[in-house]
Amino acid sequence: MPHQHENNVALNSGLIRALRNLLPPESVLADAEDLRPFECDGLAVYRQLPMVVVLPETIEQVQSIMRLCHAQRVPVVARGAGTGLSGGALPLADGVLLSLAKFKRILNIDPDNAMATVQPGVRNLAISEAAAAYGMYYAPDPSSQIACTIGGNVAENSGGVHCLKYGLTVHNILMLKVITAEGELLTIGGETLDSPGYDLLALMTGSEGMLGIIVEVTVKLLAKPERAQVVLAAFDDVGKAGEAVGSIIAAGIIPAGLEMMDRLAIQAAEDFVHAGYPRDAEAILLCELDGTDAEVSEYIMAVREILTDSGATEVRTAADEAERQLFWKGRKSAFPAVGRICPDYYCMDGTIPRRQLPHVLRRIGEMSVEYGLAVANVFHAGDGNLHPLILFDGNKEGELHRTEEFGQRILQLCVEVGGTITGEHGVGMEKIDQMCVQFHSTELTQFHAIKAAFDPSGLLNPGKAVPTLHRCAEFGAMHVHHGQLPHPELERF
Amino acid sequence: MPASMSDTDLGMELRQQVLDAFHNEIPLNIAGSGSKAFLGNPVQGQAIDVTGHRGIVEYDPRELVLTARSGTTLREIEAALAEAGQMLPFEPPHFGDNATLGGTIACALSGPRRPYNGSARDFVLGCRILNGRGEILRFGGQVMKNVAGYDASRLMAGAQGTLGMLLEVSLKVLPRPAASITVTRVCGAAGAIASMTALLGKPLPVDGACFHGEQLYIRISGSAQAVREARGKIAGDVLPDAAAFWQALREHQLPFFMHHGALYRVAVKPATPPLNIDGTWLLDWGGAQRWLYSNEDPASIRHRVASVGGHVTVFRGDAQSEEIFQPLSGPLQTIHRRLKTSFDPKNIFNRGRLYDYL
Numbered sequence: 001m002p003h004q005h006e007n008n009v010a011l012n013s014g015l016i017r018a019l020r021n022l023l024p025p026e027s028v029l030a031d032a033e034d035l036r037p038f039e040c041d042g043l044a045v046y047r048q049l050p051m052v053v054v055l056p057e058t059i060e061q062v063q064s065i066m067r068l069c070h071a072q073r074v075p076v077v078a079r080g081a082g083t084g085l086s087g088g089a090l091p092l093a094d095g096v097l098l099s100l101a102k103f104k105r106i107l108n109i110d111p112d113n114a115m116a117t118v119q120p121g122v123r124n125l126a127i128s129e130a131a132a133a134y135g136m137y138y139a140p141d142p143s144s145q146i147a148c149t150i151g152g153n154v155a156e157n158s159g160g161v162h163c164l165k166y167g168l169t170v171h172n173i174l175m176l177k178v179i180t181a182e183g184e185l186l187t188i189g190g191e192t193l194d195s196p197g198y199d200l201l202a203l204m205t206g207s208e209g210m211l212g213i214i215v216e217v218t219v220k221l222l223a224k225p226e227r228a229q230v231v232l233a234a235f236d237d238v239g240k241a242g243e244a245v246g247s248i249i250a251a252g253i254i255p256a257g258l259e260m261m262d263r264l265a266i267q268a269a270e271d272f273v274h275a276g277y278p279r280d281a282e283a284i285l286l287c288e289l290d291g292t293d294a295e296v297s298e299y300i301m302a303v304r305e306i307l308t309d310s311g312a313t314e315v316r317t318a319a320d321e322a323e324r325q326l327f328w329k330g331r332k333s334a335f336p337a338v339g340r341i342c343p344d345y346y347c348m349d350g351t352i353p354r355r356q357l358p359h360v361l362r363r364i365g366e367m368s369v370e371y372g373l374a375v376a377n378v379f380h381a382g383d384g385n386l387h388p389l390i391l392f393d394g395n396k397e398g399e400l401h402r403t404e405e406f407g408q409r410i411l412q413l414c415v416e417v418g419g420t421i422t423g424e425h426g427v428g429m430e431k432i433d434q435m436c437v438q439f440h441s442t443e444l445t446q447f448h449a450i451k452a453a454f455d456p457s458g459l460l461n462p463g464k465a466v467p468t469l470h471r472c473a474e475f476g477a478m479h480v481h482h483g484q485l486p487h488p489e490l491e492r493f
Numbered sequence: 494m495p496a497s498m499s500d501t502d503l504g505m506e507l508r509q510q511v512l513d514a515f516h517n518e519i520p521l522n523i524a525g526s527g528s529k530a531f532l533g534n535p536v537q538g539q540a541i542d543v544t545g546h547r548g549i550v551e552y553d554p555r556e557l558v559l560t561a562r563s564g565t566t567l568r569e570i571e572a573a574l575a576e577a578g579q580m581l582p583f584e585p586p587h588f589g590d591n592a593t594l595g596g597t598i599a600c601a602l603s604g605p606r607r608p609y610n611g612s613a614r615d616f617v618l619g620c621r622i623l624n625g626r627g628e629i630l631r632f633g634g635q636v637m638k639n640v641a642g643y644d645a646s647r648l649m650a651g652a653q654g655t656l657g658m659l660l661e662v663s664l665k666v667l668p669r670p671a672a673s674i675t676v677t678r679v680c681g682a683a684g685a686i687a688s689m690t691a692l693l694g695k696p697l698p699v700d701g702a703c704f705h706g707e708q709l710y711i712r713i714s715g716s717a718q719a720v721r722e723a724r725g726k727i728a729g730d731v732l733p734d735a736a737a738f739w740q741a742l743r744e745h746q747l748p749f750f751m752h753h754g755a756l757y758r759v760a761v762k763p764a765t766p767p768l769n770i771d772g773t774w775l776l777d778w779g780g781a782q783r784w785l786y787s788n789e790d791p792a793s794i795r796h797r798v799a800s801v802g803g804h805v806t807v808f809r810g811d812a813q814s815e816e817i818f819q820p821l822s823g824p825l826q827t828i829h830r831r832l833k834t835s836f837d838p839k840n841i842f843n844r845g846r847l848y849d850y851l
Contacts, residue, residue: 113693114690186824193607291715292723418635438642446624446630
């Protein structure tokens with residue numbers, strides 16, 4: 001409809017003009033080549049140019065942008081560093097992309113109260129670097145921590161390799177300043193350990209930009225442990241490695257990190273960074289213990305014994321800090337390492353009860369044969385968070401489609417065994433259909449009502465994170481779960 | 494785990510009662526054992542008894558997850574955990590012999606370990622609730638990491654039943670520390686605050702810090718080695734029978750809590766210097782949670798605490814016409830109202846317990 005199109009163009013240029021009245025010229029981007037860097041986040045299979053990108057640098061500017069967009073009913077997608085892996089920051093063609101990239105000041109480090117207040121565009125690692133002067137750090141460490149920002153971490157409730165002991169983002173923040181869809185400034189949580197009223201801090205964490213724009217974050221800081229040490233154990237069977245994880249925990253030890261990799265992931269990582277992993281192992285475990293010097297020594301002894309008793313073919317303690325770093329480098333490079341051995345890979349993110357690991361890995365292996373697509377598994381074993389990497393070639397006809405279907409079946413398997421479709425990457429655009437598998441329509445309706453409580457006009461990141469019931473009905477018609485339709489009350493079409 | 498004789502699932506019966514209340518617009522007062530009924534505004538409504546809906550549904554120590562029905566007593570849960578050498582890390586106060594899991598999570602109270610290990614809400618992994626329409630909804634799950642959907646299960650923690658009736662809660666649990674000692678020494682309030690906050694910056698396995706009656710108490714827990722090592726770094730004498738002290742602190746059974754009059758809970762940043770408010774103080778949570786008996790004007794107490802970024806709850810006793818909980822800002826009130834309506838459109842659950850508009 002050309003007429004409609006002309007109307008849109010007129011409306012859009014009106015909005016862009018209005019935005020230019022609010023912000024300096026370089027902070028409003030509307031030319032296609034300037035918009036290009038914002039067309040996707042870390043999940044590049046989804047791409048879309050936004051109508052316009054704005055780069056505000058003050059809270060007042062964010063408020064006026066939101067007031068303008070609210071008045072004109074224009075949707076807004078917030079973006080941090082764009083490292084997200086679920087398409088949560090995917091722009092809308094008729095929407096504003098609001099980048100928080102200019103909010104990158106550390107406002108206050110308060111070692112006496114063990115907290116730091118930062119702007120949302122501050123990188124995760126930069127907080128720990130700034131706190132290091134006081135012997136402190138910010139605990140959650142997603143693998144993208146050199147690039148990802150704290151605002152995005154809050155929006156996604158990011159984890160990392162130290163979650164089992166130190167928790168997720170939700171456990172490590174105290175206070176947020178948030179701008180609502182209507183441009184109102186809210187202070188959520190507080191500098192105290194709890195705050196009056198409902199726990200909106202929990203609700204806001206992991207809300208994927210659907211409830212408000214985060215413009216300031218106060219995080220908890222922890223004292224840096226005196227010592228950290230890693231034990232590497234090799235196994236000739238993934239089941240035995242899984243069993244060893246349960247035995248360490250049953251012994252009353254909570255490792256700082258407990259990671260597992262399977263054969264393909266081990267080999268890819270080893271070829272890439274030469275971490276000294278045993279290439280012939282079916283699985284390795286990396287178990288990091290931290291605490292005081294004597295405590296770590298005591299735990300290392302205990303863990304080595306448990307690993308040996310669990311049938312490890314080799315147990316190695318990092319000889320020095322350099323080797324410890326190298327062991328971790330292998331794990332942290334696992335994704336790019338896999339990227340070297342295939343044209344494309346697709347990273348999944350399900351969580352399962354740990355005891356289900358052998359079953360789930362066996363089923364993934366069977367599906368891998370069925371789809372003719374190889375899978376490398378890396379696993380936050382301590383907290384049951386599985387990252388199968390499906391290897392594929394996007395240039396081969398139909399392979400991306402097969403990969404996506406395979407991935408969906410892995411997530412459904414996670415739900416079947418009592419787990420969840422996303423442990424830390426978020427739902428975004430990517431897993432929106434799988435939400436229909438995990439939740440019933442009453443629950444999804446409640447989620448929509450929660451969103452409406454913050455954003456009655458539905459202008460913040462619309463279409464992400466929570467599917468409409470119609471979408472689920474269409475999805476359910478294609479994928480019948482447990483022989484039942486998940487939404488029997490809905491009409492089918 | 495074999496179900497005990499008293500395990501019963503009353504989910505469907507409770508649902509029917511809520512449906513009836515929804516259709517007839519009858520306000521309900523969700524009742525566990527009543528151990529925390531003193532907290533919050535009095536609720537007018539028909540009592541709906543959840544204590545029969547009980548039993549541990551699933552507990553596998555290797556998974557560090559326990560799921561139980563809301564009427565299960567904390568006593569039963571803690572006994573099952575102790576058998577496997579584990580614990581509820583947030584050390585919930587019971588405030589009564591038959592305190593239930595549901596009331597514990599709804600009130601979200603945490604004991605002395607809170608600043609070091611986390612709060613009641615931190616350990617909630619998932620829950621099953623009845624909303625105000627009589628729908629059974631499940632949020633979160635039984636796994637450590639789960640970011641599917643809004644975190645509605647942690648939202649239930651501290652909502653005091655105003656958003657829904659808890660039916661089942663899954664919690665993360667942790668191993669009990671192998672060893673624990675408490676070190677105590679005489680000092681003044683300012684010195685105690687300085688010492689407690691200095692510990693936050695040190696990598697020591699401290700899991701309790703309290704100041705009361707010119708005496709500072711620091712609890713150190715962890716592996717035997719860790720405790721021995723940390724003991725050498727913290728000045729003071731070893732307190733005999735320390736477990737009884739912390740238990741009495743957690744349950745408000747220390748002589749301090751026998752005062753008459755209103756007991757205020759003052760939440761502040763831990764390093765906040767002693768506040769110039771007349772009364773008797775006890776500092777817990779390393780200074781972040783302070784208990785106060787005072788005859789000063791409640792509004793003035795609230796005002797002075799707010800001026801240092803803190804907030805006040807009238808925890809026990811009458812503080813005249815003053816609100817029990819710290820009033821919320823206008824924009825936050827709007828969101829609270831809308832959230833309440835979204836879960837409980839006819840306002841049947843625990844009407845007014847938290848604020849008169851919820």
